[in-house]
Amino acid sequence: EIVLSQSPATLSLSPGERATLSCRASHSVRSHLAWYQQKPGQAPRLLIHDASNRATGVPARFSGSGSGTDFTLTISSLEPEDFAVYYCQQRTDWPLTFGGGTKVEIK
Amino acid sequence: EVQLLESGGGLVQPGGSLKLSCAASGFSFDMHAMAWVRQAPGKGLQWVSAIHAGGAITYYADSVQGRFAISRDNSENTFYLQMNNLRAEDTALYYCAKVLGTSNWVFDSWGQGALVTVSS
Numbered sequence: 001e002i003v004l005s006q007s008p009a010t011l012s013l014s015p016g017e018r019a020t021l022s023c024r025a026s027h028s029v030r031s032h033l034a035w036y037q038q039k040p041g042q043a044p045r046l047l048i049h050d051a052s053n054r055a056t057g058v059p060a061r062f063s064g065s066g067s068g069t070d071f072t073l074t075i076s077s078l079e080p081e082d083f084a085v086y087y088c089q090q091r092t093d094w095p096l097t098f099g100g101g102t103k104v105e106i107k
Numbered sequence: 108e109v110q111l112l113e114s115g116g117g118l119v120q121p122g123g124s125l126k127l128s129c130a131a132s133g134f135s136f137d138m139h140a141m142a143w144v145r146q147a148p149g150k151g152l153q154w155v156s157a158i159h160a161g162g163a164i165t166y167y168a169d170s171v172q173g174r175f176a177i178s179r180d181n182s183e184n185t186f187y188l189q190m191n192n193l194r195a196e197d198t199a200l201y202y203c204a205k206v207l208g209t210s211n212w213v214f215d216s217w218g219q220g221a222l223v224t225v226s227s
Contacts, residue, residue: 034213043202043217055215087152091212095168096154
């Protein structure tokens, strides 16, 4: 099973600041990594697939990068609606796995 | 607009059974793989099961293999998760999710979830 480790567990930032979230895989997932955003009481929302491709309707301030085992989700300038939990997910191998999540909270 | 609506959740005793349904609309259901993902209270996301568009190929997490069965009825735009021999650790909000493309195995649309509580 491919284990995804996300860091930090919590990121405390102010609106307008840049957020950098990390996801590290125990084995190479090539570029087969996705990022999701989840707000309290809501279902997850796909942000990025295949490491760097924004999903339909996702604002340009969200960007993804990386390949192999190290990936980054960057939010260039935090908006109030961006404070949420973010998960990465790999689709290279079964079972599909998610990271443990990074909570982006208001400082 | 894609819509996914789960039903069938509830309270069940350990060892019991439950069947979740997910009614889909707004897209060509028979062209997309589908999946179930769960989230235990206060925890992260865990993939549970997935099924190819035609229904012939299925996948399961080790923790549910042999106890859960995924299926679909493309004529009804609905897919299912039959859960047997339920355990306390199966308690979670179960989301149905649509796979991006035919079998990209990332999830671009999600339902609002069906709560399954396993307790005596």
